[in-house]
Amino acid sequence: MRTPSGKTVDRFIEAVREKKVASSYIIEGARGVGKLDTARYFSCALCCENGNNGIPCLECVICDSILKGEFADVTELGPEEEGKQIKVESVRELLKKVYLLPSQAQWRIFIIRNSELLNDSGQNALLKSLEEPGAGVVFFLLTDDALSLLGTVRSRSVLLKVPPMESGEMRAMLKAEFGKRSDSDIDLAVRISSGSIGTARRFLSGSKLFDHCKRVLGYLEDVSSGLGLSALSVRLSPASCTRAELGELLPILKQALRDVMLYQAVGEDFSPELFSSFDELSSVAMGISRKKACAMLDRVCELLNRLEGNVNCFAAVSSLNILSSSKV
Secondary structure (H helix, E strand, C coil): CCCCCCCHHHHHHHHHHHCCCCCCEEEECCCCCCCHHHHHEEEEEECCCCCCCCECCCCCHHHHHHHHCCCCCCEECCCCCCCCCECHCCCCCHHCCCCCCCCCCCCCCECCCCCCCCCCHHHHHHHHHCCCCCCCCCEEECCCEEEEEEHHCCCEEEEEEEECCCCHHHHHHHHHHHHCHHHHHHHHHHHHHCCHHHHHHHHCCCCCCHHHHHHHHHHHHHHHCCCCCHEEEHHCCCCCCCHHHHHHHHHHHHHHHHHHHHHHHHHCCCCCCCCCCCHHHHHHHHCCCCCHHHHHHHHHHHHHHHCCCCCCCCHHHHHHHHHHHEEE
């Protein structure tokens, strides 16, 4: 597990020290950045019996149980299937525990992953508990986008943002976890993951990282050459592209488009993240207008945000191919 740090963590630890812990927190951050790790760390800070001035030991029985998602007084809820809505019945079942006394700690904690997948009924079911939670009850609502939650939920919660991980910290973690992978593999995973440790782990856990990079570079070469929709649809097929595949390809395409836009803006006065040489980058950047590169980047970012929801992969890939083959 990543041990969270920074201003967000300092803010929460200070609340623990001063005994001013709120009843509900929204933990916002990009996909894979470590929101669940952060919520579990905060849960340790509240429940650890060996903590030092609000900082948990992370080694005692309670901390170990929390970090494994097994502690009796910390209840976690998320979608039953990736991208599916969290059922309101599941929320109501969880809320039955709100007014029970904790069994081992002084707090009863509820962590809701992908809280943006709660529909309005599910969020409204939470409201009474957020308004009148009872003593020692804390909710952590994890989301990529706090604005996806109802205003009534946001107004009753404290917003905490989890920033992207620094490259050096991520590289050290990945080397410890994936010691058999080469330094070049790890460096590439760090560059294309945009600070998301979860994304980097997914890349390194599989064997398709470099295949995906080549596929993305080929896609941009086709776009730059002015090939039409049919050619792009062969390179990136709407009919066969899965959610998991999109989750791996889109971050690479996002980084490649950033390289293109930086080259268009400052020439060779930067270090490309994905392209192996400026000659390779130049040949692609010359055939894609800055306006088109910007529009494609916006579409990729939009699709990445929608991956956590009930995205239609066929429609998502089709919209990207149509934009990429247009005369923008």
